[in-house]
Amino acid sequence: MKDYVIALSGEAGQGLNTIGDMLALSLFRNGYCIFTDKSYHSRIRGGEYVYRIRVSDSPLYSMRQEFDLIVSLSKSTTISQLQYFHDGTTLIYDSDSNHVNSKDFDFEVKALNFPFRSIAKDAGEPRAQNVVALGGILGLFKVKREIPSKLIEETFSGKEEIIKANLEALKRGYDLSLSIEIPPLDVQEHNYYLMNGTEGTGLGAIAAGCKFLAAYPMTPGTGVMTFLASNAERHRIVVEQAEDEIAAVNMVIGGAFAGARSLVTTSGGGFALMQEGVSLAAMTETPLVMVDAQRPAPATGLPTRTAQEDLLFVVNAGHGEFPKYVVSPRTPKETFELTEKAFYIADKYQIPSIILLTESLVDSSATIEAPIHKEEFLQRFITEGNEEYRRYEITENGISPRAIPGGKATVRVDSDEHDEAGYITEDLEIRSKMVDKRMKKMEGLLGELSAPAKFNLDAPLVLVGWGDSWGAIDEFAMSRKDVGYVHYSEVFPIDQSIREELEGKKLCSIEGNYTGQFATLLRSVTGLQIDHVGRYDGRPISANWIEKSLKKEGMI
Numbered sequence: 001m002k003d004y005v006i007a008l009s010g011e012a013g014q015g016l017n018t019i020g021d022m023l024a025l026s027l028f029r030n031g032y033c034i035f036t037d038k039s040y041h042s043r044i045r046g047g048e049y050v051y052r053i054r055v056s057d058s059p060l061y062s063m064r065q066e067f068d069l070i071v072s073l074s075k076s077t078t079i080s081q082l083q084y085f086h087d088g089t090t091l092i093y094d095s096d097s098n099h100v101n102s103k104d105f106d107f108e109v110k111a112l113n114f115p116f117r118s119i120a121k122d123a124g125e126p127r128a129q130n131v132v133a134l135g136g137i138l139g140l141f142k143v144k145r146e147i148p149s150k151l152i153e154e155t156f157s158g159k160e161e162i163i164k165a166n167l168e169a170l171k172r173g174y175d176l177s178l179s180i181e182i183p184p185l186d187v188q189e190h191n192y193y194l195m196n197g198t199e200g201t202g203l204g205a206i207a208a209g210c211k212f213l214a215a216y217p218m219t220p221g222t223g224v225m226t227f228l229a230s231n232a233e234r235h236r237i238v239v240e241q242a243e244d245e246i247a248a249v250n251m252v253i254g255g256a257f258a259g260a261r262s263l264v265t266t267s268g269g270g271f272a273l274m275q276e277g278v279s280l281a282a283m284t285e286t287p288l289v290m291v292d293a294q295r296p297a298p299a300t301g302l303p304t305r306t307a308q309e310d311l312l313f314v315v316n317a318g319h320g321e322f323p324k325y326v327v328s329p330r331t332p333k334e335t336f337e338l339t340e341k342a343f344y345i346a347d348k349y350q351i352p353s354i355i356l357l358t359e360s361l362v363d364s365s366a367t368i369e370a371p372i373h374k375e376e377f378l379q380r381f382i383t384e385g386n387e388e389y390r391r392y393e394i395t396e397n398g399i400s401p402r403a404i405p406g407g408k409a410t411v412r413v414d415s416d417e418h419d420e421a422g423y424i425t426e427d428l429e430i431r432s433k434m435v436d437k438r439m440k441k442m443e444g445l446l447g448e449l450s451a452p453a454k455f456n457l458d459a460p461l462v463l464v465g466w467g468d469s470w471g472a473i474d475e476f477a478m479s480r481k482d483v484g485y486v487h488y489s490e491v492f493p494i495d496q497s498i499r500e501e502l503e504g505k506k507l508c509s510i511e512g513n514y515t516g517q518f519a520t521l522l523r524s525v526t527g528l529q530i531d532h533v534g535r536y537d538g539r540p541i542s543a544n545w546i547e548k549s550l551k552k553e554g555m556i
Helices: 016-029 075-080 116-123 126-140 146-155 160-174 197-207 222-230 245-257 268-273 275-284 311-315 332-349 359-363 428-446 467-478 496-502 517-526 543-552
Strands: 003-012 033-040 046-056 069-072 090-094 110-114 193-196 212-215 238-241 262-266 288-294 325-327 352-358 365-368 453-455 461-466 483-488 490-492 506-511 531-534
Touching: 003 016, 003 075, 003 126, 016 033, 016 046, 016 126, 016 146, 016 193, 033 359, 046 075, 069 075, 069 126, 075 090, 090 126, 116 126, 116 160, 126 146, 126 160, 146 160, 193 197, 193 332, 193 359, 197 222, 197 332, 197 352, 197 359, 212 222, 212 245, 222 238, 222 262, 222 288, 222 359, 245 262, 245 268, 245 275, 245 288, 262 268, 268 275, 268 288, 268 311, 275 288, 275 352, 288 332, 288 359, 311 325, 311 352, 311 490, 311 517, 325 332, 332 352, 332 365, 332 428, 352 359, 352 467, 359 467, 453 467, 461 467, 461 517, 467 483, 467 506, 467 543, 483 496, 490 517, 496 517, 506 517, 531 543
Parallel strands: 003 069, 069 090, 090 110, 212 238, 212 262, 262 288, 288 352, 325 352, 461 483, 461 506, 506 531
Antiparallel strands: 003 046, 033 046, 033 365, 193 365, 325 490, 453 483
């Protein structure tokens, strides 16, 4: 596998996100496979902002830590990234800036300087220094100039003078002819898509027929909210920014109770405020679909960094005992597919469905095959009912007929324990039957689960993972004969039959947390002994980080 990692570094407010998107999309449209990620501080201006792009000739789903080319617009961010330099790294910086040079490094670095600001000024737009750099990199990869030119015209539509200046800056960037060697990467026409986890989740909700979203903004969950808001008119979705998370979750429960597929989005801190709502949905057996985009905690933590720290919290969310369904997609493709399935499961079993994302997944774009839409996931499982209708009728599978208020049936719902007709009850025998009825759903739910991804389970070491760590784990395992893996994207409930395949094997979980939360969960179901190696510095798991960590622990 051949690849090349580019980093654009600077400070927030220097337009790096816009140019990074243009660079990634231009490379993708020219026929390369792309994986991107972002590292940035929680501020509007200043601080560190690094946009990394991994270019390859086949799809990849994780970032390589060390980069090969860094274009830096800020001395401070160059210094902050020194740990990711290697002997072959090329640094490009503005010759007019007070920047570091090769004497500042303990190892050989090829440093090139160009007067980006002066070139941009001569092109008619001093702020277009990053467009000059864009042209230089795209010229290096022999990307057709009409591709980024079209993107510039779309980005600055209606601003003719700005378009003209940026196109001139782009041309002058192409004319730089950077003297940098890159590996020969195959360029070919393909039918892939370039998508991030935010887009995948939002499109999955739209495909599932979501018609109402309520949320209070909280990074990194806000992206799904704003994506649906930007598509609300086209797809006839009502989007409400609630006054807080408690109001948001109760609005969504109300929307689902009225018959609309509804969604609430948040991050861990907001999810904490929604706990009473989770239990309310469970007691009233109202479908509830939630997105928790994880970030490092506790409290405010690191709002713009990544983690896998909410798993056990989410699995045990809400007071009391009741069934729930929890997914954590591996890729942007799976965010679409599992979001659709989460709505289906919530409707079919009348339970909370929780979609666990991470900052890394929602912010990273990957080259993917087209997501698969399943018509069966549009089933609503709603009945008209009649005069004899009982909302909580005890059935063999625990699923009671669900009618919508305002129809033929009288629908009685209350947060207290109730009888089959929905009347509040203090009868303890009925209480036991209602608990049994609700928990009976777990049997059917287990039958809905897809098998975890498996690779080389006969290897001396089998890694265990969940969520978006899959790309790094898969890449690492594929490079060795002595490592296999089992990896989950439907993380609760867990089918205990996996024990038969893993018993007696050397197991180690690779997770974005300190304690090994999935290892704890899997052990509680199967009794398997699982070691743990965790990353909890706010950065995404990568294949080379796994290798270094396992070597440090003496496992390989």
